[in-house]
Structure formats: C-alpha cells, structure tokens
Amino acid sequence: MIPSSSDKQRAPRNRTLTLSDSDRHSLKNKLVELKTHGTFAQIENKTIHQDTFIALDYLPNEFVDLAFIDPPYNLNKSFNETSFKKMDSDDYEKWLESWIVKVKKILKPNASIYICGDWKSSGAINNVVKKYFIIQNRITWEREKGRGAKHNWKNCSEDIWFCTMSNDYYFDVEAVKMKRKVIAPYRDETGNAKDWQEEQDGKYRVTHPSNLWTDISIPFWSMPENTDHPTQKPEKLVAKIILASSKPGYVVFDPFLGSGTTSVVAKKLGRKFVGIEIDEYYCCLSEKRLELAEHDKTIQGHQDGVFWERNTLNEQTNGKNGNHKEVSAKQEDLFINQTL
Numbered sequence: 001m002i003p004s005s006s007d008k009q010r011a012p013r014n015r016t017l018t019l020s021d022s023d024r025h026s027l028k029n030k031l032v033e034l035k036t037h038g039t040f041a042q043i044e045n046k047t048i049h050q051d052t053f054i055a056l057d058y059l060p061n062e063f064v065d066l067a068f069i070d071p072p073y074n075l076n077k078s079f080n081e082t083s084f085k086k087m088d089s090d091d092y093e094k095w096l097e098s099w100i101v102k103v104k105k106i107l108k109p110n111a112s113i114y115i116c117g118d119w120k121s122s123g124a125i126n127n128v129v130k131k132y133f134i135i136q137n138r139i140t141w142e143r144e145k146g147r148g149a150k151h152n153w154k155n156c157s158e159d160i161w162f163c164t165m166s167n168d169y170y171f172d173v174e175a176v177k178m179k180r181k182v183i184a185p186y187r188d189e190t191g192n193a194k195d196w197q198e199e200q201d202g203k204y205r206v207t208h209p210s211n212l213w214t215d216i217s218i219p220f221w222s223m224p225e226n227t228d229h230p231t232q233k234p235e236k237l238v239a240k241i242i243l244a245s246s247k248p249g250y251v252v253f254d255p256f257l258g259s260g261t262t263s264v265v266a267k268k269l270g271r272k273f274v275g276i277e278i279d280e281y282y283c284c285l286s287e288k289r290l291e292l293a294e295h296d297k298t299i300q301g302h303q304d305g306v307f308w309e310r311n312t313l314n315e316q317t318n319g320k321n322g323n324h325k326e327v328s329a330k331q332e333d334l335f336i337n338q339t340l
Contacts, residue, residue, distance in 0.1 A: 010221075011221070013221075013222060014221045014222070015221065015222055015223060015224045015226060016221055016226045016227060016228060017224070017225070017226065017227050017285065017288065017289065017292075018227075018228070019281065019284055019285060019288060023284065023288060024280070024281070024284050027283075027284040027287040027288060028049075028280060028283070028284055030046075030047065030287050031046075031047055031048070031049040031280070031283050031284075031287070032046045032047065032048045032049065033048065033049055033050050034048060034050060034054075034055050034058035034059075035058070036058060037058050037060070038058060038059075038060070039060060040060055040063045040251075043059070043274050044251075044272055044274070045263075045267070045272055045273055045274075046274060046275075047257065047260070047263065047275050047276075047277065047283050047286045047287055047290075048274070048275065048276040048277070049277060049278070049280055049283045050276060050278065051278050052099060052255040052256060052276045052278065053098070053099060053102070055255075055276045056099065056102040056103065056106070056255065056276070057102065059106050059274075060106065061105055061106060062105075062106065062107065062108050062109070063106060063108070063251055064106050064107050064108060064111055064251050064252075064253040064274075065108055065110075065111055065112075065170075065246055065247075065250035065251050065252070066111060066112050066113075066114075066241075066242065066245050066246040066250060066251070066252045066253070066271075067103060067107060067111065067112070067113040067114070067252075067253045067254070067255075068114050068238060068241055068242070068252065068253075068254050068262045069103070069113065069114065069115045069116065069254065069255060069256060070116040070231065070233055070254070070256055070258065071096070071099075071115070071116070071117075071256050072084035072256070073117060073118045073120065073121045073231075074086055074087060074089070074092040074120050074121040074124065075118075075120065077230065077231070078230070079229070079230065079231075079258075079279060079282075080279050080281050080282065081279055081280075081281070082278055082279055089123075089124055092121065092124050093124045093127055093128055096124060096125060096128045097128050097131075099255065100128055100129065100132055101132070103253075103255060104132050104133075104165075106253070107165055108165070109165055109166060109168075110164075110165060110166055110168050110169050110170065111164070111165045111169070112162070112163070112164050112165075112169050112170070112171075112245040112246075113129075113133060113163045113164070113165075114139075114160050114161065114162055114163070114241050114245070115129060115160065115161045115163070116158060116159070116160050116161075116233070117158065117159050117160075117161070118155070118158050118159070119155065119157070119158075119159070122138075122159040122161075125159075125161050126138075126161065129161055129163050133163035133164060133165060134163060134164050134165070134166065134167060135161060135162070135163050136162045136163060136164055136169075137162040137211050138159055138160070138161055138162070138211065139159065139160040139161075139162060139211045139212075139213060140157050140158070140159055140160075140211065140212055140213070141157065141158055141159075141160065141212075141213035141214075141216050141237060142156060142157055142213065142214045142216060143155075143156050143157055143158050143216070143218060144156055144216075144217070144218065145218040145220075160241075169245070170245060170246065170247065170250075171244055171245060172243065172244055172245075172247075173208060173209070173244070175243040175244060175305075176209045176240050176243050176244045176307065177206050177207060177208060177209065177305075177306050177307070178206070178207050178208075178209055178215065178306065178307050178308075178309070179204055179205075179206050179207075179306040179307065179308050179309075180204065180205055180206075180207060180309055181202055181203065181204060181309070181312075181315075182196045182202075182203040182204060182205050185198075185203045201314075201315055202315065206306060209240070209244075209307075213237070213240070214310075215236075215301065215307060215308070215309050215310055216234050216236055216237050216301075216310075217234060217236070217300070217301070217310055218234060219232050219234055219235075223300065224296075225261070225264075225289075225300070227259040227285050227289075229258050229259035229282060229285070231258065232258060232259050232261060233258075233261050233262075234261075234300075235261055235264065235265050235268075235299050235300065236299055236300055236301040236302060236307070238261050238262055238265040239265050239268075239269065239299045239302055239307075240307065242265055242266055242269055242271060243269060246271055248269070248270040248271060249270065249271065249272065250271050250272065251271070251272045251273070251274065252266040252271045252272065252273045252274075253273070253274050253275070254273075254274075254275045254276070255275075255276045256276070256277070257275030257276055257277035257282070257283075257286060258277060258282055258286075259282050259285045259286060259289070260275065260277075260282070260283075260285060260286025260287070260289045260290065261289075262275060263275045263286055263289075263290060264286070264289045264290055264293050265299065267290060267293045268293050268297045268298075268299060269299075303316045304316075
C-alpha cells in the first residue's frame with residue numbers, strides 16, 4: 001500500500017503529488033459507485049471507484065466520443081493494493097476481449113479508441129481489436145526511462161493502437177502539429193525561407209505529426225504531474241490524442257484510469273470525462289489532480305497551439321518579437337532538471 005505523504009521521506013525539490021490521510025478522507029466522498037443502470041448526467045466528469053468489469057455493465061450505451069485505454073500489460077505488476085499476473089498469450093487475448101466487447105457498447109458510432117501496449121502485449125491487442133474496430137494506425141512512442149538490460153536491448157518504446165468504430169471519425173491534424181528547430185534552413189532561389197520561419201531565438205518548422213513520437217518525457221520526480229503510480233502516462237501524450245480525436249465538449253472515457261491523467265487532460269482541454277479505477281488511493285489522486293487543474297491548465301510541452309520537442313522550455317517561454325511569456329515555477333524546475 002502506498003504510504004501517506006507524512007510516512008515517506010522525499011527530497012526537498014521532489015514534486016511528486018501525494019495524499020495525506022485528510023486528503024483521502026475528503027476526496028473519497030467525490031467518488032461514484034454504480035449499482036444500477038444510470039444516465040450520463042450521473043457520471044459526467046466523475047471518477048468511478050469500481051471494478052471496471054462491473055461498472056461497464058451499468059454505463060449508458062453510445063455516450064463516448066473518445067476512449068483512451070491503458071490496460072495492464074501482460075506482465076507481473078503491482079498497483080498499490082491490486083496486482084496483475086502474467087498470462088499465456090491466448091489467455092491474455094481472452095482477457096482483453098472480455099472488456100473490449102463491453103467498451104464497444106458505450107462508444108458512439110463515430111467514436112475513436114486508443115489502446116496502449118508494450119512489445120509483448122501489442123500483438124495480442126492487434127489480434128483482438130481488429131475483430132471489433134477499424135485499425136487506423138499504430139503509434140510508437142519513445143519511453144526514455146530505465147537503466148537498460150545486460151542480455152537484451154533496452155525496452156524504451158511502447159505502442160498505441162488507434163482504432164475507430166467506422167471510417168466516419170473526427171481527426172484534427174492542425175491541433176497536434178510539432179514545432180521543431182531547423183537544422184538545415186534551406187532557402188529558395190530568391191533567398192526566402194523554405195518551409196520554415198525565423199524567430200527571435202532561432203529557426204523553426206511546424207510539421208505534421210507522424211506515428212513515431214520522440215518528444216515525450218515520462219513523468220519524474222521534479223514534474224508536478226508526477227505521482228507514485230507505476231505506469232503513469234504523460235499528460236503531453238494524452239493531450240495529443242485528445243486534441244486530435246475530439247472536439248471541446250466531447251466525452252472522453254478511460255476504464256483503467258490509474259492516477260487520473262486522462263480525466264485531468266480532458267478537463268484542461270475543455271472536454272467532458274468519465275474514468276473508472278478500482279483502487280481508492282488512485283481515485284483520490286485523480287480527484288486531487290482534477291482540483292489542481294481548476295487553476296493550472298498547463299500541459300508540459302504544449303504551448304501556443306503546438307507541441308514542442310524535449311528540453312525546449314526556454315524557447316517555449318520566449319514569444320515572437322521579444323515578448324516573454326510568464327512561466328510557472330513548476331515549469332522552470334522541470335526545465336532545470338531536464339537539462340542537468
């Protein structure tokens with residue numbers, strides 16, 4: 001069980017979000033448990049504290065515009081008071097299918113669904129989702145964390161399967177463009193910049209996003225979004241998916257909510273959300289992060305309507321024509337620790 005913030009010693013500059021006993025006592029009153037079929041109004045912008053297999057049976061049909069799903073991967077893993085045990089591949093596929101069929105019932109006819117996996121579980125995910133959805137793409141993102149392996153290649157990437165209910169789906173590529181520094185600033189025959197712009201602090205190109213993401217930082221101790229959840233996804237990663245595959249006001253759903261990243265990012269970006277999580281501590285973490293999101297809408301790596309490469313906070317804070325944007329102390333600390 002995760003200790004309270006008073007029980008665990010942390011470095012002075014460690015920004016990992018924790019809960020006190022009083023936090024848990026007050027925040028758990030915000031959680032929802034479903035015992036009968038309900039309406040969307042009863043679960044709108046709520047954290048459901050329940051086994052997802054039970055809760056899914058009580059949710060209304062066809063209310064979800066976008067599902068982001070980060071299920072337990074097929075390995076032995078502890079999640080505070082619960083754990084997941086590795087299965088053989090066939091059994092893992094059956095486990096995936098047992099909740100995917102339930103999720104499909106709550107998706108709108110033009111909904112999008114993203115499912116995360118590592119290299120071991122990715123094949124099983126593909127085998128199952130192709131039975132129920134149209135696979136549009138597979139995103140691979142660089143997970144730059146870990147010390148490596150002595151007898152194998154370091155595992156530093158994960159997959160996200162992008163699927164849709166039909167070919168009539170929403171996708172806004174303009175909302176997820178990348179801003180990169182130009183290494184080779186070519187000019188045309190008249191001397192004008194070719195596909196790039198010169199700004200006060202450098203030359204930049206705004207590009208269409210690919211399905212290979214190398215700009216993601218795993219949450220770590222100096223990032224204010226960091227929690228003690230062992231498989232927490234970065235807000236920046238989820239923001240890309242929400243901005244690309246939903247409009248403001250759309251409903252975003254996560255049946256394995258963990259520490260709440262999907263709901264938090266949905267709130268920051270003006271979407272509605274519903275999340276299910278079996279562990280009470282993680283549910284309360286979600287609610288605390290949602291409270292903080294009332295006043296802090298920042299998403300590390302996303303500024304001025306574009307996504308930036310890693311370790312570019314200094315460039316992000318300098319506006320065009322010398323206008324300097326205000327940056328929170330949290331972001332400044334993030335930049336300092338990324339560049340150490």
